[in-house]
Amino acid sequence: MGRLYEKTKKVFALQTSTQIYDNNQLILSKCRRIYEYNDIYLKADAGSVIVEIWGSDLSIDDFANEGIAVYGKIDSVSFTENNKREDK
Amino acid sequence: MGVRRVVSFRARGNKLMGFVNAIRHSDIICFSQKYSMEEYTGKIYISDLERLKLLAENMKIDLFVEEYQGKMFTVLKYKARYGLLIGFIFMVAFVFVMSNIVVKIEINGNENIKDDEILYVLSEIGIEKGTFIPSLDIENCELKMKTRLGNASWAAIRTQGGRVIVDIHEGIPVPRTVHNNIPCNIVSERDAIVTDAQVMQGTLKIERGYSVGKGDLLVSGVVENGAGNYMIVHALADITGEYMEKExxxxxxxSSQKEYEEKVQKRSLEFFGFRIPLGFEKKYSKSADYKETTDYFSVLGIEIPIGLVVSEYTDYEMKNIxxxxxxxxxxxxxxxxxxxxxxxxxxxxxxxxxxxxxxxxxxxxxxxxxxxxxxxxxxxxxxxxx
Structure with a gap:
């Protein structure tokens, strides 16, 4: 069931994509919720993964779609599997 | 700075992260968002401001509008300046007039045909100052113009903005003399007595002292070469004669004669074909010789249909002598x-x-x-x- 779900997401391009430009811009194609946000740290629910961004002088643009653009000096990005979906 | 009106805001409160997500889940477009020192800042379009205020009120967030940006704010500052609006309308009207109404007629290429004659023909076919250019059938006007101007071999009309440019090619008059290569005789132009004849080419048919009538053959273009052969040539000769003329x-x-008074100049401003007198108008009841010159102003080397007209009146009275x-x-x-x-x-x-x-x-x-x-x-x- 899990494999079928993954394949369906792939076929219909439902996966979350992350684009990083140098170390000063990151675009998340999907962002359901921002858990924590300040000028050095951002934690967001990106669907199947939780994205954590560390840096300085972080700011975000939200174009009223699903995604967000994060600007500033990005030091690190980490992805953690989102267990919420599995819990459900 | 962009054109659209953008508002910078600052928000403070207990549930700030909830406010950030609430904005994200609403249709509000929010950019340059920052969250620092328990303060959330961002920028939104002014059309979303009311919704943002409502959202902040519902979530008990203190919202402060910091700055208004965008060129539209600058433009809207002047919305009560009616002078600017009138000026803009005037400019649009000016551009419209310059582009669609005949404001000037330029005539090129005429030497013998007078400008006045051409202008008269143009006005007869419907082209004059103030005519609406899109209503003109230029091709038809060209044909009519060629027909009416007998001396013109070719006439072209084109428009450039509010200018109508007329190019005329005058017909080349046919020379009276016969071409050198064409065989010809020389005949008498009038009744006369021949006093002298110098023949360069041809056969002389008269002698000195002969009386000739108008049209009589003086020198023939048919020449015999002595061997009984005839050649046809272009006769060349100077035939002098004496004749009488009565006048x-x-x-x-x-008899009556014009007695001129002092020349009077009058100036007026021509504005798109209309004339505004400069100074007091003097009524001319008497007869006068009239002459006028117009100097159009130019902007960046392009003549505009605004100019100064100098009219010269020279009054005269017919006096019996x-x-x-x-x-x-x-x-x-x-x-x-x-x-x-x-x-x-x-x-x-x-x-x-x-x-x-x-x-x-x-x-x-x-x-x-x-x-x-x-x-x-x-x-x-x-x-x-x-």
């Missing part, structure tokens, strides 16, 4: 002198018989001239094929 000169004892017999004869002598200068300057006056006739109201001089001059003219020689 009558009249001077009335009572009474001549005595001596004065009338003096006037006739002047006329005779002008006539001779005009018509006989390249000829020799051999004899001049003057017969004076005096009437109650006038004096007449009947002058009979005996002239020596060239009498031969070329006439094409046509040969039958048979």
């Amino acid at each position: 009558t000169f009249v001077q009335y004892f009572e 009474t001549y005595t017999l001596t004065e009338a004869e003096e006037e006739i002598q002047k006329k005779i002198s002008i006539y001779e200068k005009n018509f006989y300057s390249d000829k020799e006056i051999i004899k001049k018989d003057v017969k004076k006739n005096e009437y109650e109201d006038r004096v007449e001089y009947e002058v009979t001239y005996t002239i020596r001059g060239k009498i031969g003219v070329e006439k094409e020689l046509f040969i039958s094929k048979n």
